[in-house]
Amino acid sequence: MAQNPTRRAALTDAAIDVLAREGARGLTFRAVDVQAGVPAGTASNYFANRDDLLHQTARHIHHRLTPDPTVLTELLRAPRDRALVTALMHDLMRRIADDRAGYLAMLELRLEATRRPELRAELTGTIRDELEANIAYHLGEGFPGDRRTVVLLYLAMTGLIVEHLTLPEVLGSDGPAALIDSLVERLLPDPAV
Template identity: 80%
Template structure:
């Protein structure tokens, strides 16, 4: 197995692009090599199997969607109130729409997980752990609301993002910022 970390990351990024454009069925080593602009056979030198490639793509998507530490630190200078939760949800929406391919690839991985038990176990564990970490962070930081607040906010934002990235004409692009504010206002209690 080849061990160049920068090339492995580039191949995982190429796999994400292939997933977003072609779906899980289009994800082949040859397609990843082509997207990455490397010689045929390169991806198979870095990933032992297609399942391994899927797992690494999932891991890379989470890295790509991680909040920027400087932006997060700036946002967290504000009081722990509904306005801050709104700002954080705007940041989530901004990050995900900025990496549309990453989120669409994650949706493809979720669909593929319905057919692949190992992938389902991995994604379930990762997403559950992330959700639990977000709940713990919300409660630990003293944001308004409780565990259910975070769960309902997660579900509402996931639905909003899904609509926007897959069928943007359903909601339109005008008014999305106001819609995010409404979601937070309806779910997160006032301080």
């Protein structure tokens, strides 16, 4: 297999775009080649088979959705309170909205994982590890709330993101910003009260 990391990243970015637009059934080597604007057969030189393409694409999506260290550093200058948690949830929604294709591709991979046990095992491990890392980070940084709070934030934000990216009209006039404010306020009561 070819080892040009820049080309591999371009191909996995193209695979993400194909997944987001066409779904898992539309993800073929040819579709990736066309999306990436490379000669036919290029993707097959970088990925052993379709499963390898799916697995590497899943890993690349997580890399794309990682917080910007500069933005995170700036946010973390604030006190460890409910306002900071709210700001972090807004940053999460901003990152997801900025990389809509990345998150939609992840949703497609989750659906595909219901039919592919190896992909399910990989995604389960990756997402579980990320959730555990987020819990440890939240607790270690002294943010308000406990382990259950982080899990509830994760579940609430996941649902809000799915609605916002797929069927935003379901939420009516309630935009994600106001809903984020409300859900953090309800999950993290003001300690002064």
